[in-house]
Amino acid sequence: MQKEIITEEQQKAARYAKAMGHPIRMYVLELLSKQSCCYSGDLTEDLPIVKSTLSQHLKELKDAGLIQGEIEAPRVKYCLNRENWKEAQDLFRKFLKMDSEEPIPKCQ
Amino acid sequence: MQKEIITEEQQKAARYAKAMGHPIRMYVLELLSKQSCCYSGDLTEDLPIVKSTLSQHLKELKDAGLIQGEIEAPRVKYCLNRENWKEAQDLFRKFLKMDSEEPIPKCQ
DNA sequence: TTCGTAGTTCGTAAAATTACGAACAAAGTA
DNA sequence: TACTTTGTTCGTAATTTTACGAACTACGAA
Numbered sequence: 614m615q616k617e618i619i620t621e622e623q624q625k626a627a628r629y630a631k632a633m634g635h636p637i638r639m640y641v642l643e644l645l646s647k648q649s650c651c652y653s654g655d656l657t658e659d660l661p662i663v664k665s666t667l668s669q670h671l672k673e674l675k676d677a678g679l680i681q682g683e684i685e686a687p688r689v690k691y692c693l694n695r696e697n698w699k700e701a702q703d704l705f706r707k708f709l710k711m712d713s714e715e716p717i718p719k720c721q
Numbered sequence: 722m723q724k725e726i727i728t729e730e731q732q733k734a735a736r737y738a739k740a741m742g743h744p745i746r747m748y749v750l751e752l753l754s755k756q757s758c759c760y761s762g763d764l765t766e767d768l769p770i771v772k773s774t775l776s777q778h779l780k781e782l783k784d785a786g787l788i789q790g791e792i793e794a795p796r797v798k799y800c801l802n803r804e805n806w807k808e809a810q811d812l813f814r815k816f817l818k819m820d821s822e823e824p825i826p827k828c829q
Numbered sequence: 830t831t832c833g834t835a836g837t838t839c840g841t842a843a844a845a846t847t848a849c850g851a852a853c854a855a856a857g858t859a
Numbered sequence: 860t861a862c863t864t865t866g867t868t869c870g871t872a873a874t875t876t877t878a879c880g881a882a883c884t885a886c887g888a889a
Contacts, residue, residue, distance in 0.1 A: 618767050623747045631742030633816075635877085636727045639735040643816050654835060659726050666878050668837055673876095686886045687835045702817050708741075708751050709810050743847085761866065774848050776867055781846095794856045795865045831889085838883070846875065853868070859861085 626704040629697075632677030637662065637670050641691075645680060650692040734812040737805075740785030745770065745778050749799075753788060758800040 633639055637660060644651055653671065657664045671691060674680040678697035683690045741747055745768060752759055761779065765772045779799060782788045786805035791798045 619744045619748050623751060624744050627742055627744045627747040630738045630747065634735055634739030634742045636732050636735045639731045639738065639816065640727050643731060646816065646818050652835090657835095662877095663879065664836065665838080665880075669877075672837085684836095684885090687833090689836065698817075705813055705817060708747065708754065709806075709813060710754050762864090765866095770847095771849060772866065773850075773868080777847075780867085792855090792866095795863090797866065833888080834886090836884085839881085841879085842877100844875100844877075847873085849871085851869085853866105855865085855867100856863100857865105858863075 622704060622707070625700070626708055628677055629679065629701040629704065632674055632679055635670065635673075637667070638674055641670070641674065642679060642693075645691065645693045646698075650690050652688050652690055654688060730812060730815070733808070734816055736785055737787065737809040737812065740782055740787055743778065743781075745775070746782055749778070749782065750787065750801075753799065753801045754806075758798050760796050760798055762796060 633642060640660070641651075641656065644656075653664070653667065657667050660667060662670075671680065671682070675682060678694055679701065680691050681694045683692070741750060748768070749759075749764065752764075761772070761775065765775050768775060770778075779788065779790070783790060786802055787809065788799050789802045791800070
């Protein structure tokens with residue numbers, strides 16, 4: 614009957630997952646995982662949302678620690694936050710047992 | 722200037738990530754990934770939320786396809802939905818480049 | 830200095846999420 | 860047939876999320 618048993622790692626993983634939990638943000642993350650960096654303006658051209666909304670999504674990703682922005686006036690260059698990206702990878706590996714050969718125990 | 726370029730896979734991955742985006746749900750998923758199944762009642766005892774709230778979270782996970790419930794009156798036994806769990810693993814592997822040796826391309 | 834470009838911030842509105850307790854449903858037990 | 864146990868559903872409220880356009884900021888270019 615103990616409470617508050619949710620670990621720090623579960624909190625972190627949930628935080629990252631939440632940031633990834635939107636198609637637009639998933640799109641941006643996948644893009645950055647393969648092309649090193651991108652500019653906000655290029656994204657707006659491709660995505661079906663206005664720039665202020667995109668800015669909000671990028672802020673979400675920034676606040677979650679998954680990406681970082683760098684001013685290159687007059688534009689802003691975004692790339693992954695490599696350190697936290699790695700942490701997210703590790704957490705998901707652990708939670709999803711992604712690197713394990715053993716199957717999830719069967720029901721019963 | 723094309724729009725609507727978000728892929729079906731990105732949608733799916735975002736859907737799974739969203740379901741994982743809460744500490745309670747992450748807790749349940751991790752538990753089920755290592756102990757095959759659990760009963761709702763046992764969870765309520767451990768978690769700092771009332772049963773109706775837990776029921777809602779379990780419904781979220783069910784709706785996202787990550788778990789499934791089976792009635793074992795008067796209780797309900799939950800376990801992972803193995804098929805979708807695997808799909809989620811595969812999607813995350815892809816998006817997070819989890820199985821790749823090559824590093825994320827450097828900025829610049 | 831004025832103008833244009835690129836993004837962020839603000840104000841706002843609609844919708845979704847999270848949480849609780851009360852009421853309900855299902856099924857085994859006394 | 861009641862009663863108990865287990866969980867879901869309903870009603871509600873507070874908060875967060877998502878989205879838009881307008882206004883603003885920063886900075887380079889004319």
